[in-house]
Amino acid sequence: MPARRTAPKPKLMDRLQYLLPKIVLAPTMVITVVCIYGYIFWTGALSLTNSRFLPSFNFTGFGQYAKLMENDRWITSITNLGIFGLLFLAIVIVLGVGLAIFLDQNIRNEGVIRSIYLYPMALSFIVTGTAWKWILNPGLGIEKMVRDWGFTDFKFDWIVDSDMVVYTLVIAAVWQSSGFVMAMFLAGLRGIDSSIIKAAQIDGASLPRIYWSIVLPCLRPVFFSAVIITSHIAIKSFDLVTALTAGGPGYSSDLPALFMYAYSFTRGQTALGSASAMMMLAGILAILVPYLYSELREKKS
Template identity: 60%
Template sequence: MSQVQSLSPAARNKWLDVFENVLPKIVMAPTFVICVVFFYGFIIWTAVLSMTPSRLLPRYEFIGLEQYISLFDNDRWWLALKNLAAFGGLFIFACLAMGLLLAILLDQRIRAEGFIRSIFLYPLALSFIVTGTAWKWILDPSIGFQKVINDLGWTSFSFDWIKDPEMAIYTVVIAGIWQSSGFVMALFLAGLRGIDDGIIKAAKIDGASMPTIYRRIILPSLRPVFFSSFMILAHIAIKSFDLVMALTGGGPGYSSDLPATFMYTFAFTRNQIGMGAASAIVMLMIVVSVIVPFMYSELRSSKRG
């Protein structure tokens, strides 16, 4: 330190500039290495395992795309994809619709806005395990909603979706919407509060009705919020695991399987690591195929703007 102080001001400034440039790189280096190793490194390792006959333990014998061929010949995998389409479509659409409607309601400066906002945001504080467990009790015909209605005198009422193979996946949709719609509401409410009131007042002066203002001014202004919400919800839907395991366990049978539960079952329960790795890579490709086009579209729109 004394040697640095003995340098001329020009040399000292040069050393300080070098130090200021190097220090951030030194600080960020461990995070960068960890990210490369534990994110991209394990993705590559999973891709390698998906092309091997690995079962209980890894076996590094290249077999090409045999695991992928076996995966897409598996009826359970196709059911998981079908369930993902049903769950993802309904979950994303309902969360966006409910979140937007709730945000518009709260944006009217109604009484007890803070209390109502807290009620809808509360589920966000819970984990999907807690949500799944709570809804499992609520939807259980022997102790939940159906029993309460039956005890009130409506003995013919039946709501046993959780035990119905054709309807079990929709119970996951219900629980997912309950968990995430409040979060989407908060995003939309922040977007609504960020719109300049002057534009809306000017539109009213010009004679525009509120439906027209929402359709022509407010909703187009919320495009970035729609984009962000869709990305987050799509990511949640594709990787959903804990909610399904806590609520239905993938059942009855495997009727409410999703790709994430399929991957876990084959990789860690049936000891077919190669098959599980192949399903994980396909899930990654699904995420990429959803995110990349929307990001490209959003970037093009930003450049045009």
């Protein structure tokens, strides 16, 4: 019988080539697991204790969540988030779609106009908040400028009005983010097969009808992505509020992120701040999970 050939042993270089990608990615994976998911579980554990300045392992169940729901400042921040989030999401998507359709008409100097719309997104929310704080300041911004033109009865003091200050956050956030949403929808429009639009034009459909009945339904994935991204921006908004209003007057423009920071790091109520952070995470997951489920179901079908 012929002698069996034994498989050659893998060489050292072959083993190294196989293991090298795993070695390179291992530190990133460890940091991700520890610094993101590890701290999420740590925050969740702290929210079930009575921790104050330092962590405590005296578990109290969901008492901090009950205390959170009785906190007037938390109720104000959640109410503000609802107003800010809904208005921001609706306005930025309508503006983004409108600007994208406008640029999709093969206009002249499209690149220049697109760059102007996208420029605010290059700025940080701290810079945006500081700039709009100056613009909306009654003593040196829009109100003063219009009054200097002779309209002495003009009044635009929303930034110092506790009932209207949350809308200044909407103005600043829309100014910064609408260009980014426009770029998303413009990329979606450029990806639609032009033959579909030409066929509709041959059938006599008007341009508004084509966009409403054909183009916009094709952009459904872009709409989902825009909703997810803008909702995430709204829920985690911290730097914009800090720079523009600092949560004031009083705490009338507070958002959950600012509440979480104040109670966790300046008021020494770590457990209550952790509970608010977990509530913010729950809000993000409530938006993200249905989106991922619908995407996975579409891929399977």
